[in-house]
Amino acid sequence: MRMFNFAKRNFKELIRDPLSLIFEIALPIFLLFIFQQIKIPGDTYKLENFTPGIIVFGFSFITLFTATLVAKDRSSSLLIRLGTSPMRAYDFILGYIFSLLPIVLLQDVLFFVVACLLGLKITFNIILTILISLVISVLFIALGILIGSLVSEKGAGGVGSVVVQLVCFTSGMYFSKDLIGKGFAVVCDVLPFEGSLNLIKGSLNHNYALISVNDIVVFTLYTVAVLIAAIFVFQKKMLNANK
């Protein structure tokens, strides 16, 4: 299968860049650890709520480094070569997505190992949460592909950082949107990051009241729209030799 062959190459390319692993794995683990040392009152920083936050935070770096990889590939002649090969648009997109799933899985496993060492109850919900988070990661990977198809390698770093910031502020991982005000709450509702976090939080806590219909609808719409846009833009850019 061409897509798996491409995914294998992408995975090697990603894993051999230690910087990306530091941000995708080491930094979130560090934050998870640090925030458990300072005892902050309120539910937000309890392990069962903050670990999902750390997962979504880790995903924002998946977006950043996917965008960088795609932008780098587009600027190199490798993609020219692959563009003349019998690879189709979906081979490229799925090849990128599949290459990141093992990294997402690695993130999840390591985050939960650390969380459990810090005191998170070991339950079957963790397995379920990992499965759900793999689905959610597709949005973040697709967003990375879309960004990487639109901007240069440098730009990908910049726009990717914006996604990281948006996740920090609008997902609710650090504070509830209601603390800021009505306008801000609307922004959080129309962006998919709060929904992503709630889906993970709800499954980890086996408390589906945490997930609203809006969360599911917004997440699904974004995932479908971003995936379609990524395929469309990637292919169009390639066929027009538009760097």
Next chain:
Amino acid sequence: MVAIEIKDLTKKYKDKTAVNGLNLNIEQGELFALLGTNGAGKTTTIKMLSGLILPTMGSIKIQGMDMTKDTFRIKSILNVSPQETAIAPNLTVKENLDFMAGVYQIKDKDRKITELVKQFKLEDVLNKRVKTLSGGWQRKVSIAISLINDPQILFLDEPTLGLDVISRKELWQVIQGLKGKITVILTTHYMEEAESLSNRIGIMANGNLIAVDTVQELIKKTKAKSFEDAFVNIVTGGKLA
């Protein structure tokens, strides 16, 4: 038999016409050299012929198949060595060959890879990451990869750029070996390369194909002393000769 049939091929970028109404037939097994000054439109032509970019106008037929309809089938029988070295930087030479064999779904890939390693003398660099190799070695790997699917049509965009004299001569031998069997379109800025390798030569200037003929005929027509003089004469319209 005609391997490549090009009709009115045109590529426009905003206000720039990179390739302007190209008409040309290339025979099966022919080695066709595309020459021209910087920016003449050679690379753009190759990109359209290899299905990478869409023409603004005109049509391309490869072995009777239409490029717009049979893109997928056409792409599996051709290969390109792009002007810039095209390899995966963090992968080793072996991994690169393996990866590209996967892209073309080569059945007997170990045999093919061994053959290319021998042909391009890659034994010593096989397990080195490509980004740690010198430019010339990267180039050789990039060219070796373009033979991985035993293409029937091969595009070589300035293949010998950055190669030392020995490597260049060795690559010429490889290309000579392909002659007659597969159709090769080669661009180069080295006149002696075009002279010694090609059956016919096409000369481009400002997006236009201004001359197509054998080396002998081009020299004869321009009454030049050498092929280089003939080339200069054709491209400058006799002003520099």
